[in-house]
Amino acid sequence: MTEQNELERLTQRNAAKRKLINNLFIFFCGFCTLIAIIPLGSILFEVVKNGYPAISWEFLTARPGAIGSAEGGIGPAIQGTLIIIALTTLLGVPFGVVSGIYLAEFGDSKFAKTVRIVNDMLTEFPSIVIGIFAYYIVTIVLIGSFSAFGGAFALAIIMLPVVARTTEESLRLVPNGLRESAAALGIRKWRYTWSVVISAARRGMVNGIMLSVARITGETAPLIMTILGSQWFFSSFFGPIDALPLRIWRLSLLPYEYARIQGWGAALVLITIVLTLNIIVKYVTRSKVRT
Amino acid sequence: MNADKIFKQFSSVMAFSAIGIMILIVFVLVTQSAPVWQEFGLDFAFGSDWNPVEGRESYGVRPYIYGTLITSFLALLLAVPISIGIAIFLSELAPPIIREPLSFIVELLAAVPSVIYGLWGLFIFRFYIRDYIEEPVINSLGDTIPIFSGIPFGLDLFTAGIILAVMIIPTISSVAREVIYAVPATQKEAAYALGATRWEMMRTSVFNYAKSGLFGACVLGLGRAVGETMAVTMVIGNTIGAQALPESLFQPGQSMASIIANEFNEADPGSLHPSALIGVGLILFFFALIIQLFSLYLRERSLKVGEVLD
Amino acid sequence: MSNIKLKTESLNAMFNGQKAVDDVNLEFPKNTITALIGPSGCGKSTLIRTMNRMHELTPATDATVEGKVVLDNKNIYDSDVDPTLIRRRVGMVFQKPNPFPTMSIFDNVVAGLKLNGLRDKTKLREICESSLKGVALWDEVKEDLDKSGTSISGGQQQRLCIARTIAVQPEVILLDEPCSALDPISTSKIEQLLTELKKQYTIIIVTHNMQQAARVADTTAFMYLGKLIEVGKTQKLFENPKEEMTENYITGKFG
Ligand SMILES: Nc1ncnc2c1ncn2[C@@H]1O[C@H](COP(=O)(O)OP(=O)(O)OP(=O)(O)O)[C@@H](O)[C@H]1O
């Protein structure tokens, strides 16, 4: 009984201290969240504040003026980004989707596990290294020049694992009963995978693809060594082309006030595209809350 | 051969593409950097000279390895406590209604393109760092502690590290959140039932249980930081050669990724310069590989702790 | 002083506004064992989880309580009560043994003591020994105190969890189907243990096993759809239930 009293006393004595530590802890965690939100707020604020004055019809559609003159715009960069996105999607999505189907439908082998690990690693890989790879394969060996195709090749490598993973995840959410009942009807696996399983998982797959597009839209590093950048509107898949993120970087290197303003303007356009994609994905997936 | 077999085979070939790419990347990096290794041997990795001028060519990556490691670890130092705090707040503490919107906002931090972080760092954030951190720190500690000495400028290793921290926070916090979610409710209840406060519950149940998973999340963040290019390139100051050997945090430097980004387009194809830059890429690849495998191992191990209970 | 250790008064417990416990009034006398029985989903777990303020910690739902739970004449839902202090006084053992897997057996037993600020090594060792003896586990593990808490059998793990609970010297022990994951031998060991422990503690046990209730409990309460249907001396309730629903349940007509 004395021991009981002793523990009781100890508990009473420490209660206030423990409560204080606990409250500090809760405060700390909330504070961390706040700290992380501040840079996002500041970035959005600055991009809008500094970028908005640059925006005009001419800015969005015209070619860059001569270096040093405060004229022209980012027309070729916007056009180039759209072309590269399209090309990347054409290249990356089939590989990504089919890899994802393989992983979901036949994914228990050792080979599949290796693919999964390599995909994960590829997702996290320094994109500049992928840029070097694409530079050698496309810019040097295949085409012999900086090109839209080279940029798309690099970005497709970044896109592939993201699409593969989200495809696999969405396919795995499809209840097995659906597969079994189709198989029981004597339908071949490839047929019901295409017609039944994939159509059931379509939404998740489209979301994954959009997220991967959002991700590659802002990629800059691999474009340096593949597309080079250009002052001109698109003329060929096999020649240099411009892109928004690359243009932003190049503008930031120029020592002129107008370049800075144009850089912010281009940043505003880029961030609008990227955030819109993210918000659409969020809005579409919203019904799929975690349990 | 029937259609199903073709289907399986075709999809496995497509799935193999990732592995094929990985192998090809290694092949390209090794063969294309071979000339510089042949010329300089291990001095390439450990030397600190960097001179692409014809006739006086000399390449050593050591300063950039230091630059990468210093900025990445500085980023980790800042980002780890903040990210874990966020992960806990969003998984255990925040009122349910604000959890979803808040986690979306944190995720958006990961969606902001690297080049925009760079722009913001270069034109906005750098001045805050210079005026509110570097000035006072240099003035008060600079004389006694060498790593805090220098001229306040705002484009240096320190700023790069901080921006990297911001950029890896969403990575670490979202993986950490998954790890915390994966801690069984029974473990949390075990601690609560003994009279633990929330903090004590975290310490006894969650941290113990998820240690290696949380560590894995941090290592993943390190991997991101090591490979991050544009934002770093825009704020790190871009010195080359021995000048980039770091003595102070408040000194312009260079990372492996940023030297590649800065010089790749200017490298004369007839010289060793491109080969040297690809060699930097190979070393960077090697770092990233080790870090990723380590992170993978830690996260796998974290899952295994759970199996003991079943 | 009355010998009622714990009682509930017009107690309701809700998940997202949905009642899982509906107006329950129950008294638990000191040094007795009360069994809660009833079909799955009737609110037994929810009820005992209100008694140490664990209900409100249920993740991902808005779990609320109305009414009173009175421990030694004090409503534990009063605003001046610190729930963490209540949880030390009202211990809880769960369905699945849940020792801390990364801690040693010793650390498992003294985990609660350390939380409460007890640091004295010899004290900790003393209490560890007496708690493990209290659950008849000491002889089985005394050589292995530094092995992991999950290195022992399921039955031993559950007894370890009980030892961990009594180490912080609670007054009431709540057990939620503590034997449902165990084999018959481990089950009977725990049952013996409970009759031993009631000399010191007030015990409330949720069980699906009516023989178990008959073997260990002084009082048995039958719940259905969140409501308390009948409560009485165990033997009387089983042999001579007043309510037809109780009779149907214990004769196996439903549940
Ligand atoms: N986390 C929760 N969220 C929402 N409702 C819940 C939750 N847990 C339990 N419920 C609901 O509360 C009611 C009572 O559940 P409780 O777990 O208390 O039943 P029980 O009698 O312990 O059942 P069992 O014998 O299966 O353990 C059930 O209808 C259940 O659906």
Ligand SMILES: [Mg+2]
């Ligand atoms: Mg239950």
